Amino acid sequence: MSRRLGVILGFFFIHMVILSGCGSKLPDIENHVFEEAFKDDAQVFRTLYSSEVQDLHYLRTISAVDTAITANIVDALVDYDSKGNIIPGLAKSWESNDDATEWTFHLRNGIKWVDCEGEYYADVVADDFVTAAEYVNNAANGCDCQYMYSTGSVVLNAQEYYDYTSYLISPDSFSEAPKKVEASELGVIALDSKTLVYKLERPCTFFPSVLSYTSYLPICRKYLNEVGSMFARSNKNLLYNGAYILEYYQPHEKQILVKNPYYWDSDHVYIDRIENYYDTESVSIAPEQYMEGNIDKAVVSPDKLDEYMENPQIMDEIHHSRPxxxxxxxxxxxxxxxxxxxxxxxxxxxxxxxxxxxxxxxxxxxxxxxxxxxxxxxxxxxxxxxxxxxxxxxxxxxxxxxxxxxxxxxxxxxxxxxxxxxxxxxxxxxxxxxxxxxxxxxxxxxxxxxxxxxxxxxxxxxxxxxxxxxxxxxxxxxxxxxxxxxxxxxxxxxxxxxxxxxxxxxxxxxxxxxxxxxxxxxxxxxxxxxxxxxxxxxxxxxxxxxxxxxxxxxxxxxxxxxxxxxxxxxxxxxxxxxxxNGEGYVMSKLNDFEGEYAPYGMANQRYKNYKLHEDSMNIEEYEAEYKKWLVH
Missing domain, CATH: 3.10.105.10 (Dipeptide-binding Protein; Domain 3)
Known part of the structure; x- marks a missing residue:
């Protein structure tokens, strides 16, 4: 069997038989909580990928491959519009004191943690952010993004707590013992279930802009205590509060994200299901698979660009991605x-x-x-x-x-x-x-x-x-x-x-x-x-x-x-x-300028606000949209 035929038949089979990510049996579509996402007329966005996720534990990793999942399954306190402006996310509002050394965030009502089957687990509360701060700044947990607590914003006692926990792990690496700092002394405080305070060591007017990094995402204390080291070992050991739930996850095979039916902002989630299929040759085969209707986005390799641009049928589907x-x-x-x-x-x-x-x-x-x-x-x-x-x-x-x-x-x-x-x-x-x-x-x-x-x-x-x-x-x-x-x-x-x-x-x-x-x-x-x-x-x-x-x-x-x-x-x-260069030249049924945008953090990786279009823009159409977008 040729690779192309295998891929096509594989897609056909997958659409006929979709396994539930939380079990080996077929989902009961009639009663399944994800029924809408699997209807015949569901909006489905399909891609190929060749770099596999290394860690689903969003508090530990900052890899772009990993956060491509995280960005869609766990929300932050703040969100972004399509122009890069910070807007309310899990926090409906916030304010700082006069010198910007203390920031208070007010969580919106109705935010839920659900499991991979879409079953309710708990409400999202202020203590979830406190738990995250304690976890990230404990050196024993090896969180790659800890530096976001001590660079720029400098959360009170974050670096001191990290240094102290580092000393407990390896005292011989310190010339002298650092000051003892307990997790309770971190400048992250839950005044009540809906009110969260960050205390900083120095004024920081840009503090909200650090909050969409993985290290500031919430994590449920009760659930973390229950699953312990098994947290995020698979999609089954995660809780979700974002636009999507990782319903199926099999490394080196596929990822299926489905719309979270309990999402607080579901009216702005237009794509019902996202299917990502693993293929080591995705870079070379993606354009052909796109033209055959098997996937909805393909990056065009520079060494193939001239060839494709000389083909009238293909060139009308190609445009540059946003720099x-x-x-x-x-x-x-x-x-x-x-x-x-x-x-x-x-x-x-x-x-x-x-x-x-x-x-x-x-x-x-x-x-x-x-x-x-x-x-x-x-x-x-x-x-x-x-x-x-x-x-x-x-x-x-x-x-x-x-x-x-x-x-x-x-x-x-x-x-x-x-x-x-x-x-x-x-x-x-x-x-x-x-x-x-x-x-x-x-x-x-x-x-x-x-x-x-x-x-x-x-x-x-x-x-x-x-x-x-x-x-x-x-x-x-x-x-x-x-x-x-x-x-x-x-x-x-x-x-x-x-x-x-x-x-x-x-x-x-x-x-x-x-x-x-x-x-x-x-x-x-x-x-x-x-x-x-x-x-x-x-x-x-x-x-x-x-x-x-x-x-x-x-x-x-x-x-x-x-x-x-x-x-x-x-x-x-x-x-x-x-x-x-962004992604270079692409074929895509998504319009770059509909989604969230920010020149930092992980907002650009979210599918929220995107709509699935019938075909891709060409270069002229894209340039016109880009010029409109540049007018902030």
């Missing part, structure tokens, strides 16, 4: 190299602190040409010239990238071969006086598991060397890291120059400063003893400290953070490259 401003890609200079002597780390250390050397490299890079690897038809749409992407932050209809001197930077094309050569000439003279050997070796690793990165790395090498000359610079492209790319290359400092990525954690410019902090594990500029870099860093730190203290005048706060970013960019500490 993703939640992440920024940039090239980082390593100011404290830790790589092999054959790449001359001492020589690099002398060269990289010279601003003309860094500017020469920046002016040699043609960002638009690089972006053609990922977006062949409109590469300029992905190019980013500021560290913080345009469109991610704004106030009073003023975009953050128009503040603090960033306006001129975001509009400029930094690619300028003539200027690059002039910079290189000055740099060569300066560096020769410092004893730098030419050509300067540049170790540039890449991650082979990321599609397009190898091609990008060699294109960058060609651009820089052809502009500046191989007698000036020698780019050494290398597969990064034997023990994993992040640990083996970036975090260990085993690079001179490399592409990095950073994403927003909350709605405030402070989140975009974290890679430059001493614990950022990026360019390691805090470890250099070069007076010029130290001076730049001191100036940046002073501006960041000033901005962080501004908590009442948000526009002034953003302006001051933008001034700090301008310092980074004018001194070429990093080279901004692009925003994310």
């Amino acid at each position: 993703d401003v939640s992440f920024t890609y940039f090239y980082a200079f390593n100011f404290a190299p830790n790589f092999d002597s054959k790449y001359q780390p001492e020589n690099w250390s002398k060269a990289v602190v010279n601003s003309y050397f860094r500017k020469a490299i920046m002016a040699s890079i043609n960002k638009s040409e690089i972006m053609k690897i990922y977006e062949p038809y409109n590469p300029e749409s992905l190019v980013n010239n500021t560290f913080t992407p345009q469109g991610v932050l704004s106030i009073n209809e003023i975009d953050y990238t128009s503040m603090g001197g960033l306006e001129a930077i975001k509009e400029r094309d930094s690619y300028n071969p003539i200027l690059a050569k002039k910079y290189a000439k000055v740099a060569r003279q300066d560096l020769s006086n410092e004893g730098v050997m030419f050509p300067v070796k540049v170790l540039m690793p890449y991650n082979p598991n990321v599609k397009g990165w190898q091609e990008e790395a060699y294109l960058i090498e060609k651009q820089i060397e052809s502009t500046l000359g191989k007698d000036f610079i020698d780019i050494n492209v290398q597969v990064g890291g034997d023990t994993g790319y992040l640990i083996g290359a970036r975090r260990s400092g085993k690079y001179a120059f490399m592409k990095c990525r950073w994403g927003a954690d909350y709605e405030d410019p402070q989140t975009w400063t974290e890679p430059f902090m001493d614990d950022g594990e990026y360019m390691f500029w805090h470890l250099t003893d070069n007076s010029n870099i130290m001076k730049i860093r001191e100036e940046w730190n002073a501006r960041i400290d000033e901005a962080s203290r501004i908590t009442s005048d948000i526009e002034k706060r953003m302006e001051t953070f933008a001034q700090a970013e301008e310092i980074i960019l004018k001194n070429t500490i990093v080279i901004p490259l692009s925003i994310m």
Whole structure:
């Protein structure tokens, strides 16, 4: 049997015989609580996937593959509309005290926890959020998203409790015992069943924007105590309060989510059932399966895009997905190299602190040409010239990238071969006086598991060397890291120059400063003893400290953070490259602009508010919708 025929027959069989996720017997559709979701006229959205869920325990994981399930089965205190505005979720309202160090949330009535059969278990109450805070900040539970309690918002005693529980696990790893902190001392308090208070260690006007992260989702204390370590081992060991229930879950086979009949906002859940089918070849077979009517969404691989766009029948179903401003890609200079002597780390250390050397490299890079690897038809749409992407932050209809001197930077094309050569000439003279050997070796690793990165790395090498000359610079492209790319290359400092990525954690410019902090594990500029870099860093730190203290005048706060970013960019500490390409080109019966949207958290992964359309938009239709959406 061919794979294609097997898939088609498999779909046919699945639609004829759907097993209940909470048992091996067929569901009794006449009496089944999910009867509506399995009617003949039910709205069903079908996809293929190839990356399997690793952990359904939403308080432990932050993997995008895992949270694609979480986002649809457990609701947060806040929600988002299609424009990225925070709106009420499980909390119907909230307020803070005058200095934004205490936030009070009022839960709506009628929120229910149900099991995988849709049976009522308990009401959602304020203590569910207290339980979550206690669980996440207990180091014994190994929650990947614990940092959201101690970064930016800083919930009272959260980090102290985490440190104390870490000490109890491994006292030998501490030089001295930390202060004893009990779970009851956390700044998360249930005043009553419907009133929840978060106490913070410092003012935080953007606190609601952290609340849709997994670590702030509720968990029922009674249920957690009942099932213990079995919690989230399967869909049977979970409770649900979100738009959908994971009715069937068999790894490496399929996932079926059905509309939660007891959902508090069911009027805005239009798709009755979501069916995700596992296939290791989903990337290659999805477009064909979409055209044959077996699935409702397919991502088009860049290497197949030209072929499909030449086919009139197929091209009318293809459009670009919305660019993703939640992440920024940039090239980082390593100011404290830790790589092999054959790449001359001492020589690099002398060269990289010279601003003309860094500017020469920046002016040699043609960002638009690089972006053609990922977006062949409109590469300029992905190019980013500021560290913080345009469109991610704004106030009073003023975009953050128009503040603090960033306006001129975001509009400029930094690619300028003539200027690059002039910079290189000055740099060569300066560096020769410092004893730098030419050509300067540049170790540039890449991650082979990321599609397009190898091609990008060699294109960058060609651009820089052809502009500046191989007698000036020698780019050494290398597969990064034997023990994993992040640990083996970036975090260990085993690079001179490399592409990095950073994403927003909350709605405030402070989140975009974290890679430059001493614990950022990026360019390691805090470890250099070069007076010029130290001076730049001191100036940046002073501006960041000033901005962080501004908590009442948000526009002034953003302006001051933008001034700090301008310092980074004018001194070429990093080279901004692009925003994310979203999912690239897709065929989809969903309209991107109907669903929830936020440049942080997991709102973008929700199916709530989406309607199933008869066919996919084409490029022209999508661009028209995108332009309308941009008018916030």
